Amino acid sequence: MIDESHQTIPQVRAMYNGDRARKLKLVEHGFRLPSALDNRPLTFEEFESLHDQVIFMSATPADYELEKSGGVFVEQVVRPTGVPDPEIDVRPVDGQIDDLLEEIQQRAERNERILVTTLTKRMAEDLADYLDSYGVACRWLHSEIDAFDRVDILRGLRLGEFDVLVGVNLLREGLDLPEVSLVAILDADKEGFLRSERSLIQTAGRAARNANGQIILYADEITSSMQRMMDETERRREKQLAYNEEHDVTPETVRKSQDEVMQGTIIAEEKADEDGQSTYYAGPDEGTSAIVADPVVKYMTDDQKRDLVEQMREEMLEASDNLDFERAAELRDSIEELESQLGE
Amino acid sequence: MELDENPAFDLTSEFDPTGDQPNAIAELTAGLKRGDDYQTLLGATGTGKTFSISNVIQNVNMPTLVMSHNKTLAAQLYAELRNFFPENRVEFFISYYDYYQPESYIVPSDTYIEKDMAINERIDRLRLRATSSLVSGRDDVIVVASVSCIYGLGAPDEYASQIIQIKPGERVERDEFLHDLISLYYERNDIEFEPGTFRVRGDVVDIFPAYMADERRAYRIEFWGDEVDSISTFHPDSGKTLDEEEFLTIYPANLFVTSEDQLERAIESIEEELKWRLAVLREEGKLVEAQRLEQRTMFDLEMMK
Numbered sequence A: 001m002i003d004e005s006h007q008t009i010p011q012v013r014a015m016y017n018g019d020r021a022r023k024l025k026l027v028e029h030g031f032r033l034p035s036a037l038d039n040r041p042l043t044f045e046e047f048e049s050l051h052d053q054v055i056f057m058s059a060t061p062a063d064y065e066l067e068k069s070g071g072v073f074v075e076q077v078v079r080p081t082g083v084p085d086p087e088i089d090v091r092p093v094d095g096q097i098d099d100l101l102e103e104i105q106q107r108a109e110r111n112e113r114i115l116v117t118t119l120t121k122r123m124a125e126d127l128a129d130y131l132d133s134y135g136v137a138c139r140w141l142h143s144e145i146d147a148f149d150r151v152d153i154l155r156g157l158r159l160g161e162f163d164v165l166v167g168v169n170l171l172r173e174g175l176d177l178p179e180v181s182l183v184a185i186l187d188a189d190k191e192g193f194l195r196s197e198r199s200l201i202q203t204a205g206r207a208a209r210n211a212n213g214q215i216i217l218y219a220d221e222i223t224s225s226m227q228r229m230m231d232e233t234e235r236r237r238e239k240q241l242a243y244n245e246e247h248d249v250t251p252e253t254v255r256k257s258q259d260e261v262m263q264g265t266i267i268a269e270e271k272a273d274e275d276g277q278s279t280y281y282a283g284p285d286e287g288t289s290a291i292v293a294d295p296v297v298k299y300m301t302d303d304q305k306r307d308l309v310e311q312m313r314e315e316m317l318e319a320s321d322n323l324d325f326e327r328a329a330e331l332r333d334s335i336e337e338l339e340s341q342l343g344e
Numbered sequence B: 001m002e003l004d005e006n007p008a009f010d011l012t013s014e015f016d017p018t019g020d021q022p023n024a025i026a027e028l029t030a031g032l033k034r035g036d037d038y039q040t041l042l043g044a045t046g047t048g049k050t051f052s053i054s055n056v057i058q059n060v061n062m063p064t065l066v067m068s069h070n071k072t073l074a075a076q077l078y079a080e081l082r083n084f085f086p087e088n089r090v091e092f093f094i095s096y097y098d099y100y101q102p103e104s105y106i107v108p109s110d111t112y113i114e115k116d117m118a119i120n121e122r123i124d125r126l127r128l129r130a131t132s133s134l135v136s137g138r139d140d141v142i143v144v145a146s147v148s149c150i151y152g153l154g155a156p157d158e159y160a161s162q163i164i165q166i167k168p169g170e171r172v173e174r175d176e177f178l179h180d181l182i183s184l185y186y187e188r189n190d191i192e193f194e195p196g197t198f199r200v201r202g203d204v205v206d207i208f209p210a211y212m213a214d215e216r217r218a219y220r221i222e223f224w225g226d227e228v229d230s231i232s233t234f235h236p237d238s239g240k241t242l243d244e245e246e247f248l249t250i251y252p253a254n255l256f257v258t259s260e261d262q263l264e265r266a267i268e269s270i271e272e273e274l275k276w277r278l279a280v281l282r283e284e285g286k287l288v289e290a291q292r293l294e295q296r297t298m299f300d301l302e303m304m305k
Helices: A005-028 A036-040 A044-050 A063-068 A098-109 A121-131 A147-159 A199-205 A224-245 A258-264 A268-274 A294-300 A302-321 A326-342 B020-034 B049-059 B069-082 B121-137 B156-161 B172-184 B260-283 B289-302
Strands: A054-058 A074-075 A089-092 A113-117 A139-140 A162-167 A180-183 A214-218 B037-045 B064-068 B090-093 B105-107 B111-113 B141-147 B164-168 B197-201 B204-208 B218-224 B225-236 B240-245 B248-250
Touching: A005 A036, A005 A044, A005 A054, A005 B064, A036 B260, A054 A063, A054 B049, A063 B037, A063 B090, A074 B020, A089 A224, A098 A113, A098 A121, A098 A180, A098 A214, A113 A199, A121 A162, A121 A302, A139 A147, A147 A162, A147 B069, A162 A214, A180 A199, A199 A224, A199 B020, A302 A326, A326 B020, B020 B037, B020 B049, B037 B049, B049 B069, B064 B069, B069 B090, B090 B121, B121 B141, B164 B172, B172 B197, B172 B204, B172 B218, B218 B248, B260 B289
Parallel strands: A054 B037, A074 B037, A089 A214, A113 A162, A113 A180, A139 A162, A180 A214, B064 B141, B090 B141
Antiparallel strands: B105 B111, B164 B248, B197 B204, B204 B218, B218 B225, B225 B240
């Protein structure tokens, strides 16, 4: 079973080359014997030849999965809870922060949680500060937060220790957060990696466990990614609502008890046992790769670009730590490109 | 290794499949039984993908690897699957590579980054337990793994051949048994009873495998002459007896199992490779590199011996 296959498969594919590039350097310069190359991950072809039967799982399968399974998907869109995909609302960018603040306050009163995604880490940080200054209980999440701390933060959100979580693209695949009734996507029309159809669908999915779930796309125009995402959501909603009608189902949010939340996030406690001795990092999430090609860059001020460079530099180091040299190199090129734009 | 009775997957949940789930479960099950190599479950968020695949796993009753691209999700899957299958072996196999900075050399700045082996003991124990479950011969095993599970781990046969199996009534010399434990990398420590150690008091041998540390269970074997009198599990802290055992399998204390024979062969082949490689480097005029390699390799060989 390959979970979130649209992410996992590309990662498996990149492992061999990354590992080899690193070890070749070590061998060339006398740090290792050539046989060090023998301890390596599988090539993608070997990986494919080793498995017997495979089930890919994803809300947004990629072409590879489609091709392998002969173009046929087993679809599962109706939720046991009867909760349909959230409704999508497009609102203007002008005044987006104040509008968002109002939405947040309404929901916080109803004891519901809110996720907000921004385009950069800096924007996430600034927004969290701003909301905080208006008395909103708010945290932000970024890629250096390690896996165990991240589960801890998500647990805090679920338990209501705070109401709003702001982040760049860490709010995506598979995080189970039924308490979240609103996902606000800022700059939804800045088409690119973080606002692709797949990315939008995955992000919107975070509000799909709550019967009051809603998505607000702050955008001045409707991009083709947004359009496709809205069409797909509409198609699912129709199917879901028809099922509810036929089976007389009333959508219901699954409210998990405090104990259940604690149990489901038990792994967060393990870090405490280890006394923080390990050098955890957040793991191979998608980052800002190919970011310079992202049209959003041209909307950025020089200061924002500098922030982006800084952020990408951190991600580059992280990628190389993770043997993901292809991405590290891609980021390195993007940094150079951005710096030349900045004339630095 | 064959077991007398191979336990089957037993899904425990207060819910029955509903919505799209019954359909998805039926289709995926049929696909597997038909022998389809690849299938895709397009599951929208919150539709209970984990519950559906758990039903599929129960239906086909096959040992299953669940791969995830990120550790948060892997941890979540692990927790959910453990809840669904409390009677079966649900294991967690995530990477060392996620925990240490890999050794590397950055040419322009002449920077060498040492391997920073901050191996998390808990991760190690979980990995050991996962591997043990797989070689145990049971079919009801689910391993939740990160992508780095595609690194080699040594030969499964080698791993399986280096286990100890005993049962009450069997003729085994105590000292021979102790020797076997040491060859599986258990350390004798009569003072502190820690994971990975054993202690001896007369005819009683207590063993605390690292893969049992989470459950706080250890084994006690009582000898009578050159015969195994009884085997039991007990709590390593309180010493309270938990269960009597009819049969016991002890797995190596360490995942990277190497026999003395193999070690000797390895040393020989390293020495040979070193000789050859040094000649190449010197011929290319890479004297610094050659000296570095010689020094480092000799050091490692010393450590191995």
